[in-house]
Amino acid sequence: MQDFADLVFEGMTVCGRVIGARQGFVYLRGEYRYLVDALKATLQSRREAGLLGEAILGDPSFSFDIDLHIGAGAYVCGEESALIESLEGKHGVPRIRPPFPTTHGYLNKPTVVNNVETFASAAKIAVQGGEWFASRGTAESKGTKLLSLSGDCERPGIYEYPFGVTVRQVLEDCGARDAQGIQMAGPAGHMISAKLFDRRICFEDLATGGSFMVFDHRRDILDGIRNFAHFFVHESCGFCTPCRVGTSLLRDLVDKVHTGHGTRADLEEMRKLGQIMRVGSHCGLGQTAPNPVLDSLDQFPEAYERRLRSTAFEPAFDMNAALEQARWLTGRTDPAAYLDEEALVGAMP
Amino acid sequence: MSEELSFTLDGRRVPFQDGQTIMTAALAAGFYIPHLCFNPEFTPHGSCRVCLVKINGRMQASCTTPAAAGQTVLSEIEEVREMRRGILQMLFVEGNHVCPACEKSGACQLQAVAYYAGMLAPHYTHFYPRRPVDASHPDALIDFNRCILCELCVRASRDVDGKNVFAVQGRGIKAHLVVNTPSGKLGATDFNITDKAAQVCPTGTILRKHSGYEIPIGQRLYDRKPINVVGDVAALAVSKGGRRHD
Numbered sequence: 001m002q003d004f005a006d007l008v009f010e011g012m013t014v015c016g017r018v019i020g021a022r023q024g025f026v027y028l029r030g031e032y033r034y035l036v037d038a039l040k041a042t043l044q045s046r047r048e049a050g051l052l053g054e055a056i057l058g059d060p061s062f063s064f065d066i067d068l069h070i071g072a073g074a075y076v077c078g079e080e081s082a083l084i085e086s087l088e089g090k091h092g093v094p095r096i097r098p099p100f101p102t103t104h105g106y107l108n109k110p111t112v113v114n115n116v117e118t119f120a121s122a123a124k125i126a127v128q129g130g131e132w133f134a135s136r137g138t139a140e141s142k143g144t145k146l147l148s149l150s151g152d153c154e155r156p157g158i159y160e161y162p163f164g165v166t167v168r169q170v171l172e173d174c175g176a177r178d179a180q181g182i183q184m185a186g187p188a189g190h191m192i193s194a195k196l197f198d199r200r201i202c203f204e205d206l207a208t209g210g211s212f213m214v215f216d217h218r219r220d221i222l223d224g225i226r227n228f229a230h231f232f233v234h235e236s237c238g239f240c241t242p243c244r245v246g247t248s249l250l251r252d253l254v255d256k257v258h259t260g261h262g263t264r265a266d267l268e269e270m271r272k273l274g275q276i277m278r279v280g281s282h283c284g285l286g287q288t289a290p291n292p293v294l295d296s297l298d299q300f301p302e303a304y305e306r307r308l309r310s311t312a313f314e315p316a317f318d319m320n321a322a323l324e325q326a327r328w329l330t331g332r333t334d335p336a337a338y339l340d341e342e343a344l345v346g347a348m349p
Numbered sequence: 350m351s352e353e354l355s356f357t358l359d360g361r362r363v364p365f366q367d368g369q370t371i372m373t374a375a376l377a378a379g380f381y382i383p384h385l386c387f388n389p390e391f392t393p394h395g396s397c398r399v400c401l402v403k404i405n406g407r408m409q410a411s412c413t414t415p416a417a418a419g420q421t422v423l424s425e426i427e428e429v430r431e432m433r434r435g436i437l438q439m440l441f442v443e444g445n446h447v448c449p450a451c452e453k454s455g456a457c458q459l460q461a462v463a464y465y466a467g468m469l470a471p472h473y474t475h476f477y478p479r480r481p482v483d484a485s486h487p488d489a490l491i492d493f494n495r496c497i498l499c500e501l502c503v504r505a506s507r508d509v510d511g512k513n514v515f516a517v518q519g520r521g522i523k524a525h526l527v528v529n530t531p532s533g534k535l536g537a538t539d540f541n542i543t544d545k546a547a548q549v550c551p552t553g554t555i556l557r558k559h560s561g562y563e564i565p566i567g568q569r570l571y572d573r574k575p576i577n578v579v580g581d582v583a584a585l586a587v588s589k590g591g592r593r594h595d
């Protein structure tokens with residue numbers, strides 16, 4: 001949107017023409033507010049050039065305009081029906097589907113929701129043709145993909161690749177010499193370890209939304225996972241039970257392992273909980289929120305295992321800390337008022 | 350006569366009409382699928398996820414999924430029951446549910462569904478949220494500790510009573526039910542104990558004052574028979590002459 005906004009608007013206009021729409025919106029996350037002036041200027045210059053507004057290019061049957069809408073930055077508003085709710089001025093809570101936006105979208109009218117990359121590609125295809133677009137990429141994934149590379153690499157930034165490129169190639173190009181894992185497609189995407197670096201980026205192999213977060217060997221994978229777990233607690237919209245409650249339960253379990261209090265039973269619990277969230281949540285956010293945990297349990301088991309206690313079970317709370325109030329009330333500070341934690345845990349079934 | 354549309358639920362044939370969901374069709378035919386945020390008198394909400402069933406191999410909410418001819422729906426299989434128990438356990442630990450001390454015990458849908466689903470303990474770590482009780486209204490009491498955010502009271506007040514007394518505020522785990530007044534107190538609203546919103550709570554959150562324990566605990570609706578027999582499925586099944594599943 002910074003460098004190719006005009007191309008995106010062009011693509012939206014093409015879409016408007018194809019489906020017969022009169023109004024388009026750009027939904028801009030609050031974090032990108034700094035782009036507003038530039039985007040407005042671009043829209044205005046398109047209007048002045050007769051490429052937006054009434055009777056585009058002099059064709060009285062073709063009128064289309066684009067408005068900017070600024071969201072408050074909720075992650076869930078990336079879900080298309082939550083985005084539409086937010087666009088209508090309501091809470092960003094995903095709708096029940098069906099009906100889908102294609103029939104009941106903005107103000108219950110048929111609506112196309114696409115990301116900027118798709119619209120930019122559409123504009124190019126309109127000019128250069130499908131053949132040109134399909135000449136790159138793989139059999140099932142035509143064209144190119146934008147990848148946003150960040151994390152432990154020498155040259156972070158946005159890269160464009162034909163579909164089918166290997167993960168290893170991408171890492172080499174951005175100067176990620178020592179990667180142990182990558183979080184692909186953001187926190188809700190998938191975490192992959194070096195074992196999968198020869199896989200190819202395309203729909204038939206490793207599909208990705210576009211973001212690549214590189215973790216090198218100096219990092220503790222579990223630190224990253226812990227961040228993601230906290231992130232989803234913050235971003236859950238709170239509508240449905242598995243995501244609203246599950247994200248907090250999962251965070252607590254990750255924290256428990258991270259602080260060295262976890263046991264094998266907790267890892268099993270994470271898997272079960274993650275499964276309930278994955279299949280039970282109302283929208284994609286809750287369904288994908290456990291991905292970082294579930295993936296890393298498979299791909300980086302050692303990140304968890306080296307922190308586990310050897311016992312089979314440990315309570316979720318600290319018994320000694322729980323007794324603090326009782327000690328305070330009775331004024332006791334003698335050694336017998338403190339529990340021997342090791343002995344206690346050993347005595348658990 | 351044209352062929353009757355139908356799907357199967359745990360192997361039994363369920364007829365349906367266009368526009369019905371798996372849930373409404375099943376209930377109309379007298380088959381119970383556990384539910385909390387769904388109420389036959391309201392449009393589906395899809396938030397509690399207790400009604401998850403396996404439809405053609407995929408887990409989906411039965412209250413929001415349209416019925417379609419030939420679907421294979423599985424509800425009483427261990428995979429679904431385990432999922433359902435997990436979701437119910439989440440609801441129990443999210444709030445403060447002390448059933449033996451609750452006026453609604455025995456008439457509470459949450460408790461009854463939990464019994465039906467075979468939930469024996471809350472399993473997860475309790476959140477123990479602090480949620481003050483609102484006793485400001487002369488005829489009703491709100492114990493927010495028991496709210497499961499099904500939004501039935503929100504919907505009833507808005508769509509039936511035309512009053513908009515309730516709303517949900519906050520996001521994620523901080524989402525909570527509020528009363529739509531500057532003070533946040535029910536006493537400051539035109540809420541009336543005869544309102545629809547006063548009758549729909551599936552838990553012991555919105556309670557009537559001045560009339561506790563008229564039916565002793567142990568003799569209440571779900572104390573006597575499980576919810577799949579005496580819940581809303583019974584009323585509907587009788588009216589349609591359908592069979593009950595027990």
Ligand code: SF4
Nearest residue numbers: 237238239243283286
């Ligand atoms: S999955 Fe999460 S974000 Fe999506 S509706 Fe449920 S609570 Fe909201």
Ligand code: SF4
Nearest residue numbers: 496497499500502550
């Ligand atoms: S008060 Fe009762 S009806 Fe209202 S949202 Fe909470 S549980 Fe549902």
Ligand code: FES
Nearest residue numbers: 395397398400412
């Ligand atoms: S009854 Fe279907 S989601 Fe609550």
